[in-house]
Amino acid sequence: MNSLSTGAAVAVTGKWKESPGGKQSHELQVEDIRVLGANDATTSPIQKKYQSAEFLRTVPHLRPRLPFNALILRLRSLVTAQVTSYFAKNDFIQCHPPIITSSDCEGAGEVFTIEPAASDATSAHVPGLSSQPNKLPDPFFGSPKYLTVSSQLHLEALAQSVDKVWTLSPTFRAEKSDTARHLSEFYMLEAEIAFAEKLGDVMDVVENMLRSIATELQASHVGQELLEARARDQSEESTTVSHDALAQRWQGLINGPWPRIEYSEAIQHLKDATAQGKVHFDFSPEHEDGLQTEHERYLADHLGNGGPIFVTNYPRSMKPFYMSPSVPCNSDSQGAPTVACFDLLVPEICELVGGSMREHRLPELQQSMVDHGLRAAADCDSEATDGSLQWYLDLRRYGSVPHGGFGLGFDRLICYLSGVQNIRDVVAFPRYYRKCLYPIQALVPLFDDPGSACSESHGWAMMMYGVLSAGIPITCPWHHDVWYSAAVGDGQKAAKMVEMCESLQRHMARNVGGSAAAVESSGDIVTPRARPFQINTGIKTQEMTVSSPPPGYPDSARPKKLQSPVPVSTLPPPSWNLPPSRPARSWVAMIGQQSVSKKQSMSTAPGRANSCETRIADLRHSYEALPPNFSLGANMLAGAFAGIAEHSVMYPVDMLKTRMQVINPGPTATYQNSIANALVTVSRAEGFRSLWKGLSSVILGAGPAHAVYFASYEAAKHALGGNEGESHEHHPLAAAASGAAATITSDALMNPFDVIKQRMQLHGSIYTSVSHCARDVFRKEGIGAFYVSYPTTLCMTVPFTALQFMSYESISKVMNPTGRYDPYTHCFAGGLAGGFAAALTTPLDVIKTLLQTRGSARDVELRTVSGLLQAAKIIHQREGYKGYFRGLKPRIITTMPSTAICWSAYEMAKAFFIARSTNPNTAL
Structure with a gap:
């Protein structure tokens, strides 16, 4: 029993009986407990106390163990199963399009280019170092290739044979968007429908699919557990979606039909609301500027009646090349040609689904590609080389039918259904700008002997020194992601670790050649109470060679070896000789002492017009009533x-x-x-x-x-x-x-x-x-x-x-x-x-x-x-x-x-x- 702690894996044997208390119906009367996997409670990042979402994102490999995070995994599974069931019942064929592509179908240029590491790259390479492996002389695929930003183009090809197709695939966008709504890797649910005659046919599929998901969720055990979790989590913070609000979200999806308005109507509605003083926007709604997030949120809240709303027929200039005109030669109220497309907006999340009718006519598609700056790709005489979309044009050249499709942000849907505000908290291992799990494995080669056990303090110091030696910049957020877990929520220890980082950065900037851009202040390095450790000085970087550790880290007193390596990620933070801060009451006492000293000096100073005793008496007895000459x-x-x-x-x-x-x-x-x-x-x-x-x-x-x-x-x-x-x-x-x-x-x-x-x-x-x-x-x-x-x-x-x-x-x-x-x-x-x-x-x-x-x-x-x-x-x-x-x-x-x-x-x-x-x- 002494080995039990929060997080331990146990096998419990007992009898399931009715509970005599009124708080629960049944209870397990334990007869035997067997520990299957012990938990080190002293260093475990997951503690029994409350821990913020920001902190839990730094331990993505452990946070699924928490009940609510496990519930999110079950929700994803349920929604995936229901999507599969819906498409199967409606004769859609599930497909697996490629991840590596040669095209950017969105045309935004936000793609990840892929290339293999150099053939001569060895295991000595440390991820995260400033030095990069040499490129191969020839491209691996013969031309640049990218991680897919959408499977739409390939699904269009497949739909020409089996009519209706869909996929749930990973998608990658190199967007430098550090928001609660964006990821660099996410899942996209996409579908293409051949022989769709009008945009309404595609919107009907989207509406019916989401309605079926909400209906299934509302009746499921997962749905009930989500509502119960929200009912228990009624904190003082208004960022938490309440039980009633979450239930209303689901009901809003079930109710129908959903409103459908055109883009020009939406802009006019926003302008009218602004003119009437109903709302103030940071970005004034203008026809040529598109809908900002705040505009989409207002439309969803006020026109969607708490549920989704379709906005259709956007100006052609705002949309990709593959969208077909709304109707031949159609224009909106501003005289701009529009395309047959839609965005589905929901409260809080805003855009959830985007879809359109695809241009299925060859001449019109070629002209659209030219208008969007894809002249080379549209040239029928050009060879199928880098960036060519000739294969996409072949779909029109060799027989095509009217068709349309849509893409749904699957992770955003999970956010909306669960009431989670940040998309990073519904993805098991989120990848986003400047964040991709743990860089801590890059530190292992920096130690002379990975099998050596580190003491409680020197390990942390040498890990950070090693990172700085390798030229990896340490910022406070990066430092937190790697090491804060060992602080176990102790703010004092966290502050000490930040102080260590700053001190080591200053030393590196002065003596080793570290990045001066990371140095914000000067000062001497703080000396830790730590046993020293020897750095592997054989690792070279592009900018410097580590030749010696900083002052206070001699190459002696190596720690004792253990039979197995100590995981670097479990090392606790060090203890530092930092001067304690003066408590507030000390300042109050100091003020009082200064005042007494002032009065004492007054009582002994000679040469005053009145006697010292008289002035002190006046000060004591007339303090509340200000003197006449004050x-x-x-x-x-x-x-x-x-x-x-x-x-x-x-x-x-x-x-x-x-x-x-x-x-x-x-x-x-x-x-x-x-x-x-x-x-x-x-x-x-x-x-x-x-x-x-x-x-x-x-x-x-x-x-x-x-x-x-x-x-x-x-x-x-x-x-x-x-x-x-x-x-x-x-x-x-x-x-x-x-x-x-x-x-x-x-x-x-x-x-x-x-x-x-x-x-x-x-x-x-x-x-x-x-x-x-x-x-x-x-x-x-x-x-x-x-x-x-x-x-x-x-x-x-x-x-x-x-x-x-x-x-x-x-x-x-x-x-x-x-x-x-x-x-x-x-x-x-x-x-x-x-x-x-x-x-x-x-x-x-x-x-x-x-x-x-x-x-x-x-x-x-x-x-x-x-x-x-x-x-x-x-x-x-x-x-x-x-x-x-x-x-x-x-x-x-x-x-x-x-x-x-x-x-x-x-x-x-x-x-x-x-x-x-x-x-x-x-x-x-």
């Missing part, structure tokens, strides 16, 4: 210092709060319930600097706003009698009213900067600077966008500030009845008051976030929200009352230290300026 400028400087300190320190957590409060942020945005893990995820996926994206906007606004804020507060407090009486007397109403007055004035200045900050904090934000964001918001939404949430902001900040100031004053009076400057009191009272006020005003903060981020929202309804009540209604309709408390935890976590820092900084600065104001030589 200038407005000093008060505002103290407030500005407090505002900048508060927002700068807490900005990363505030960024996370904003993202968690956004409704429908996007398919690739993922945030965990754990604040710490979420911050690690964001910094890993988008870069560490993204945690402070938009900070300059806050600094520009927070300084002046807080200067006005505290100046208004002190002035109002004095006017309302809040400083009257003895130091222990309490004026809660005056404090509350003073706080309300302060926030009204300061928010008028801060609100535009707050809007810019939140736009830049959003996942996938396109803005690169404060000025860029400000210009774009002003151009697209006008000056009102900067103040659309101002009334809501006041509705939140007025009660928040009133509660905070009243609580702060009350707690301070209890903890410090003498009214003296006490940094610990100010810190504790500020944090407690902020957390109390934040909890009570979270609903208003959620509404404010919705209004301030509406311009960047993906959801059309969210883009058009215009006021407090409408925003509140949308939140309640979609998420119920719990929606008003989205981000409650990060809001409190953000607010408590924020207000603690703010009050500590303000009171410290105020004490400093008061001390200076009592001295005529230093008063401001």
